[in-house]
Amino acid sequence: MPYLGTSFFQRDVLTVSRDLIGVELVWRGCAGTIVETEAYTVEGDPACHTATRPSAREFVKTHPPGAAYVYFNYGMYWLFNLLVKGGSRDGLILIRALAPTRGIPQMQQRRHREKLHELCSGPGKLAQALAIDGTHHGLPMTGKGRPSGCGLVQPATSTHEIVTDIRVGISQAVDYPWRFLSSHSPHVSVKHGKVKLPVTNAQK
Known part of the structure; x- marks a missing residue:
């Protein structure tokens, strides 16, 4: 199956964030199916960098x-x-969780965990499992500059039931339903409807 092209990321950031569910992230001998994402818009989103x-x-x-x-x-x-730009809303999409598909022994070694659902069930976990670090900042994941062995693969079919939820671990714009997840996956970081809202000063 071919890697996703640049045009995939030239659409509205919320559309892309949803459409990434079920896509396989391939990374230097390892891979996993994306089961959870969070969208952040460049404009009008105080939680975005x-x-x-x-x-x-x-x-x-x-x-x-x-x-x-x-x-x-x-x-x-x-x-x-992943950077999204050129559509109706530009933004950044946090890849929050993967269901491991390839390179599982390497992931287990890096994570010091054996169970599959503990390898990539969170954004920090998946980065550790894939050995992603700051040296990869700016790496093109599409187009001519995409390095060999890295990319995003769209499956021929997808059986994921996608649901939306609020984002995790932020203190602003906490009610935006901009987290997308595969509803029945055991690999998501926080199950649907289980995000704990931050306590505000008014609630103390």
């Missing part, structure tokens, strides 16, 4: 659709995102 980070705004301007946006979160975990 572009709201507060000039470097993120510059990234959106200077990189092509489908580029990897990788950052270090809380000084602990690398998180892997």
Whole structure:
């Protein structure tokens, strides 16, 4: 099956985020089916990096659709995102969870875990399982610059039932239903309807 082309990421960020469910992320000998994503819009989304980070705004301007946006979160975990631009809304999509399909022994070794559902059931976990880090920031995942052994593969058919939910672990725009997940997958980071909302000062 062919890798996704650049045009896939030149659409509305919410559409792309939904359509990534069921796509296989291939990464240097390992792979997993995407079962959970989160969309962040460049404009009008206070939870997006572009709201507060000039470097993120510059990234959106200077990189092509489908580029990897990788950052270090809380000084602990690398998180892997994909750039969407050229459609009705530009944005960044956080890949939150994968169902492992290939390279499972390597993932188990990196994660120090044996059970499949513990390998990539969260954005930090999947980055560790695939050995993604800051050196991959800006890597083109589509087009001529895409490195060999990396890319995104659209399956011929998809049996995923996709549901939407609120995003995880943010303190602003917490009610946006911009998390997309495969409803019956055991590999998602947080099951549908189980996200705990942050406690506000008014609630204390």
